[in-house]
Amino acid sequence: xxxxxxxxxxxxxxxxxxxxxxxxxxxxxxxxxxxxxxxxxxxxxxxxxxxxxxxxxxxxxxxxxxxxxxxxxxxxxxxxxxxxxxxxxxxxxxxxxxxxxxxxxxxxxxxxxxxxxxxxxxxxxxxxxxxxxxxxxxxxxxxxxxxxxxxxxxxxxxxxxxxxxxxxxxxxxxxxxxxxxxxxxxxxxxxxxxxxxxxxxxxxxxxxxxxxxxxxxxxxxxxxxxxxxxxxxxxxxxxxxxxxxxxxxxxxxxxxxxxxxxxxxxxxxxxxxxxxxxxxxxxxxxxxxxxxxxxxxxxxxxxxxxxxxxxxxxxxxxxxxxxxxxxxxxxxxxxxxxxxxxxxxxxxxxxxxxxxxxxxxxxxxxxxxxxxxxxxxxx
Numbered sequence: 001x002x003x004x005x006x007x008x009x010x011x012x013x014x015x016x017x018x019x020x021x022x023x024x025x026x027x028x029x030x031x032x033x034x035x036x037x038x039x040x041x042x043x044x045x046x047x048x049x050x051x052x053x054x055x056x057x058x059x060x061x062x063x064x065x066x067x068x069x070x071x072x073x074x075x076x077x078x079x080x081x082x083x084x085x086x087x088x089x090x091x092x093x094x095x096x097x098x099x100x101x102x103x104x105x106x107x108x109x110x111x112x113x114x115x116x117x118x119x120x121x122x123x124x125x126x127x128x129x130x131x132x133x134x135x136x137x138x139x140x141x142x143x144x145x146x147x148x149x150x151x152x153x154x155x156x157x158x159x160x161x162x163x164x165x166x167x168x169x170x171x172x173x174x175x176x177x178x179x180x181x182x183x184x185x186x187x188x189x190x191x192x193x194x195x196x197x198x199x200x201x202x203x204x205x206x207x208x209x210x211x212x213x214x215x216x217x218x219x220x221x222x223x224x225x226x227x228x229x230x231x232x233x234x235x236x237x238x239x240x241x242x243x244x245x246x247x248x249x250x251x252x253x254x255x256x257x258x259x260x261x262x263x264x265x266x267x268x269x270x271x272x273x274x275x276x277x278x279x280x281x282x283x284x285x286x287x288x289x290x291x292x293x294x295x296x297x298x299x300x301x302x303x304x305x306x307x308x309x310x311x312x313x314x315x316x317x318x319x320x321x322x323x324x325x326x327x328x329x330x331x332x333x334x335x336x337x338x339x340x341x342x343x344x345x346x347x348x349x350x351x352x353x354x355x356x357x358x359x360x361x362x363x364x365x366x367x368x369x370x371x372x373x374x375x376x377x378x379x
Contacts, residue, residue, distance in 0.1 A: 019180075020085075020318050020322075031326050031329075035326075035330060035332075036078050042337065045336070049349050050064065059142055060124075063123065066150075067116045067335065070116065071109070077102055077106050084102065088182070092182070092184040099166065099184035100161075108158035110292065114210070115205065117288050118209040125216050129223055157205065160201070168185060170183060180314045217285055220278055279341075279342040283341065291332065295328050297324070
């Protein structure tokens with residue numbers, strides 16, 4: 001790895017070289033600012049579309065709406081990450097509350113997103129495998145389910161990290177056990193507890209959901225494949241009553257043909273809907289794995305190799321932290337895009353909302369222009 005060239009900072013018994021250069025700071029600022037702007041706009045629009053549309057009130061969209069709030073919060077938190085990893089790296093000059101708030105919100109939204117995606121996959125599986133049970137899931141059940149996710153992840157994510165982290169004054173030359181970390185980071189008092197906590201919490205909140213999500217996605221794909229005939233038509237199991245056989249026999253040929261045609265149309269419509277569902281799930285799962293596997297890999301790496309410290313390793317640690325965070329932010333920004341790519345209904349409602357928004361903006365411009373003309377003519 002090339003040697004890091006940066007302005008040296010004099011410390012107790014030597015010279016400490018910052019693990020980042022101005023070029024890295026500029027590039028990181030550009031990327032994070034872009035992701036922040038896009039993520040806030042995209043998630044805000046998606047929230048507005050789901051909340052205002054009469055056609056997006058299904059159980060699936062309840063989870064998507066809640067996930068958008070999680071990603072939106074994560075977008076605002078990214079400003080704190082940028083500061084603590086650049087200008088506040090050597091000393092976090094903002095109030096300590098913001099340091100603790102960053103860590104609490106960052107892990108809360110990460111854990112929440114993982115459980116949201118797992119729940120979304122479970123709901124898809126129930127819809128495909130047990131449609132009768134799926135219809136029995138009421139809005140009240142959904143509210144309890146989603147609220148439970150936020151409460152569980154708050155207790156296991158926000159509170160521990162709000163307590164574990166603080167603003168440290170670090171002697172980067174004489175204290176190799178913390179020289180690699182930013183000033184706003186884990187308190188040495190909680191270090192051993194954190195090492196034990198992270199092995200349990202990450203397994204429960206991130207790794208176990210990831211494995212379950214992959215397994216459920218494969219199961220859904222297998223179920224949909226089994227429901228196909230050689231002619232690419234669906235065999236709808238457990239939906240045709242026994243009495244339908246006698247009804248078909250007693251029916252006239254024309255009525256029989258009409259019913260078969262109607263059934264074929266219904267099957268094709270269901271086939272298209274199932275394809276969209278599995279595409280949406282796979283895109284969301286892929287985005288989740290792309291963002292969160294590097295996150296956990298970095299935390300385990302930096303948390304269990306912290307006693308190894310020199311300029312080269314410090315630079316690698318900083319870059320690893322920045323790159324994995326950019327991957328995480330990119331994956332979160334892509335979620336609203338995937339929601340629209342995989343759902344024609346969502347795309348249609350989003351287009352309607354944006355068209356209506358543009359008309360409102362144009363109408364305001366016209367009114368403002370007319371008022372300007374009227375005031376000029378009055379003079």
